[in-house]
Amino acid sequence: MEHHLTVARTARYQQLGELSARTRRVWFVCHGYGQLAAYFVRHFAFLVENRDDTVIIAPEGLSRFYLQGNGGRVGASWMTRDDRLAEIDDHVCFLNQLAAVVLGQCPADIETTVLGFSQGTATVSRWLTRAHFRPAHLILWAGGFPEDIAAETAQKLLQGLPLSVVVGNNDEYISLAQAKQQHQQLQQLGAEAQLRTFVGKHELNRAMLEKLTQ
Template sequence: MERHLAVTRSARYYQLGELSAATKRVWFVCHGYGQLAAYFSRHFAFLAEADPATVVIAPEGLSRFYLSGNSGRVGASWMTRDDRLHEIADHVGFLNQLADQVLDECLADVRITVLGFSQGTATVGRWLAQAHFRPAHLILWAGGFPEDLTPTQASNLLHGLPLTIVVGTNDEFIPAAQVTEQQQRLQALGSSPQLIRFEGKHELNRAVLEELAAQGHI
């Protein structure tokens, strides 16, 4: 008989910039499948370097594994199909605890941007449906909004929430038809997503990140 036991474990995250009452913007950025937060967070370093009032928080999936064989490079995952509901619950709990700790060091009017990349898009969607705060901007980059949220959960989250979809024109995992389908589904849930396409593959893009960061300063 399968059973489960809740245990305490160490979760890893990376922080760029210093949190204080002077912090005006916090970005929570969640990596994709097989990535590590240490490397993923480097794409956002310029945000904190250019603006001392901006802090970037990059949590890491709780499951790590060797990317090839039983040695070499290591990656992390947010979940797999095996025991997925418990993995989702563990990550939502981790992200809520992390956000509570981070936001306790900021003023109540801090602007929060949440970005999910690839597998991280579903993770941030499930998290925000149960989060203790409401972001100012949600960015789904090279991935989809989770389909396992109830219509009520999805609509409550998306109603009035600025949402941006970002996809490379040559993304090898996301065909154009899927992008259109995603837009239509989000619109049916009451969202009016902004779509940004860039010349590139399944990857982040510095110019687009700069554009999105500039929107947060308006």
Template sequence: MPDFHFTTPRTARYEQRGTPSADTKELWIVCHGYGSLANFFVRHFAWLADDDPSTVVVAPEGLSRFYLQGTSGRVGASWMTSDDRLSEIADHVAYLESLTQHLLAQCGPEVQLTVVGFSQGTATVSRWLAHTGRRPAHLVLWAGDFPADIEPAAATLLLTNLKLTLVAGDSDGYFGPEKLAQQAEYLTQLGGRPAVRTFEGYHELKRPIIRRLAGR
């Protein structure tokens, strides 16, 4: 029996630190991992905007929210699951591109776009950029994969001459040093020239690394 789909508008939630304007020099789009929420995730990057009024940080939230345990209590969000996967990918690609267009329209033409994906968010931002052809000034894939299902031609178009950084903790049980090395090799084969950053730690974000990525 065929699946039926109907496209309908819905409300997407995001967190923002700083105000986009003609004076904005840097716009950071940061996408969380599985089971997180934007209001928690943005805290890792909020200091960038607090320290510099010309920087704006935006954390979109995955379109699917759920209870982390049982039927009540803490809530997390997801970008996609294995069920109806292609529709969910199309929805989050459209969401991220529309939001980015909305934000960039409020900024001057010289604004620099940095895109960060963490864990599940790495696949999310990679598909968004590859499917739309948008090229940021800097793409950071932190503790997660560039999806193998992205067409090689689209991947190469995105990655060639792109400032690209891979980050992971040396004790990350999900995305450790071996997977990091494999990912760097894979992206190099696709035309990328990834810089690799590691730190002492686990599946987590670290402010000193973010500071280095921001050049501060």
């Protein structure tokens, strides 16, 4: 018979910029399957160059593994289909604790952006349905909003929420047609959703990131 035991463990995250009374913008950015936060966060370094009002927080999935065989490069995952609900609870708890620590050091009028890439889109979506803050902007990049979130719960989160669905025109995992369908569904759930595309594959794109900051 299977049982579960809640235990304390150490979670890891990366930070660019210093939190202070001057902080006006915080980005929480969640990586995709098989990535590590230390490398993923580098894509956002230009957002904090020569400015002290922006901080980037990149949490890392709680499960790490060798990408090939028994050694070499390591990646992280937010969840798999095995013991899925427990893994979701664990990362939501982690992200809520992290947000409390980060936002507790910021002015009350802080503007938050939450970005999920690939597998991270499901992670941030599920998190925000149970988060203790509401972001100013949600970005779902190369991934989708989970279909298993109840419509009532989704509407409570998405109603009037500025949201960007971003996809490359040559993405290997999500087609433009799928992104358009996702965009329409999110609009129907009440989000102020925009579909944004760029020339590229299943990847982040600096020019698009710059547009999203404007």
